[in-house]
Amino acid sequence: MVVAVIEFHLDARSGVPPYQQLIRQVRHALRLGLLKEGDKLPTVKDVVARIAINPNTVLKAYRELEYEGLVQPRPGLGTFVTRTLGGDDTLAAHEPLRQDLTGWLAKARAAGLDDESIEALLISTFRVFSAERAGRRG
Amino acid sequence: MTSAIVTSGLTKRYGRRTALRDCTLDIPAGHVVGLVGPNGAGKSTLLQLACGLLRPTEGTIEVLGGPPANGSARIGFVAQDTPVYAGLTIAEHLRLGAHLNPGWDKRLAEQRIDDLGLDPAQRAGKLSGGQRAQLALTMAMAKRPDLLLLDEPVAALDPLARREFLQGLMEFVAEHGVSAVMSSHLVADLERVCDYLVVLAASRVRVTGDVEELLATHHRLTGARRDPDTLGPGHEVVYASHTDVQSTLLVRSSAPIDDPSWATDRLDLEELVLAYMTEAGGAGRKRSLETQR
Numbered sequence: 001m002v003v004a005v006i007e008f009h010l011d012a013r014s015g016v017p018p019y020q021q022l023i024r025q026v027r028h029a030l031r032l033g034l035l036k037e038g039d040k041l042p043t044v045k046d047v048v049a050r051i052a053i054n055p056n057t058v059l060k061a062y063r064e065l066e067y068e069g070l071v072q073p074r075p076g077l078g079t080f081v082t083r084t085l086g087g088d089d090t091l092a093a094h095e096p097l098r099q100d101l102t103g104w105l106a107k108a109r110a111a112g113l114d115d116e117s118i119e120a121l122l123i124s125t126f127r128v129f130s131a132e133r134a135g136r137r138g
Numbered sequence: 139m140t141s142a143i144v145t146s147g148l149t150k151r152y153g154r155r156t157a158l159r160d161c162t163l164d165i166p167a168g169h170v171v172g173l174v175g176p177n178g179a180g181k182s183t184l185l186q187l188a189c190g191l192l193r194p195t196e197g198t199i200e201v202l203g204g205p206p207a208n209g210s211a212r213i214g215f216v217a218q219d220t221p222v223y224a225g226l227t228i229a230e231h232l233r234l235g236a237h238l239n240p241g242w243d244k245r246l247a248e249q250r251i252d253d254l255g256l257d258p259a260q261r262a263g264k265l266s267g268g269q270r271a272q273l274a275l276t277m278a279m280a281k282r283p284d285l286l287l288l289d290e291p292v293a294a295l296d297p298l299a300r301r302e303f304l305q306g307l308m309e310f311v312a313e314h315g316v317s318a319v320m321s322s323h324l325v326a327d328l329e330r331v332c333d334y335l336v337v338l339a340a341s342r343v344r345v346t347g348d349v350e351e352l353l354a355t356h357h358r359l360t361g362a363r364r365d366p367d368t369l370g371p372g373h374e375v376v377y378a379s380h381t382d383v384q385s386t387l388l389v390r391s392s393a394p395i396d397d398p399s400w401a402t403d404r405l406d407l408e409e410l411v412l413a414y415m416t417e418a419g420g421a422g423r424k425r426s427l428e429t430q431r
Binding site: 010012015017018044045048049050051052053054055056057058 | 170308312326332
């Protein structure tokens, strides 16, 4: 048996649908370089036997990853990674953005906002921004 | 899509008590179905009707396209409290299974007992609750059925035994593509393993449907107090509660909620189930909430 390089887990309290949690974990592993091109994802049977979830949930996650061009099923063999996500280069490229954000957080703190207010402001602004973007496209 | 269980006007009465009333359902095959509801809601009755242990008082039920037959090779049934023969050993259980079932999968049964680390010479009466449940599940699986019916199989188990039971069940479903209907009131478990839900309360079906679809179409709205009827078409109020100043509605909506004066939240499965159960306990208005597919 091929040893799968990643193991899934499920956070029942996160409010994120299980199939999306699996997708995020694969993307995360790709970004961190834990998964590389040619690596095999655990089989559906292995995943459900390990974390006791519905097989259709795993299939749906793998289909979505395939649609994103990240993995490719090979009949009878399993599902394989076809593309990596960024890695160190991308993290480095994000550094200027992170610095901007850190500056903004310092300003918010200086203006007297507590953690909750900062989070609420960030999320609501992000939502409005996304909605406006979506509206422009549609 | 073929159906695992189809019922129409299905009713079961014991003397004067009605255990299941006017139940109309179409459960598609290829799903792991969660049958959820409070104690006495009719879950066990529905499962026993489906495996032919009970006969309907009124209405019809079809299982895998035909009338239910007691002892059918196509159905694996794990009864409530996962009964086994206390005086028989595990090996004797497997021999009995092989003797009673023409399609018995000896290899699967023995492999599972081995994987579980159970001693075939052990008497079933000496097993822990979790081991007993696993033995009952193995007996149902080795029939190689097309449909597994499980009546509260994990209710009495500790969290670890419950997880191990569900792991085994999901592995079997993934490998053999069988349908399963499992009753439980442990919604957190159902949320992991089920992709289709049937909510029973007070002997009636309250809601059925694909879990993801149910989660996507149900919302909690909070806002200034107002009449729920102002929501407009495409929104069905499942549950409403009001204070002097605020209204909280749980709605099922086919249309997007675009009124910005409502704060809209998604629900998790537990809240959704509770809302339908609460509604059942309340005014008891007759509703038809089945998802038509």
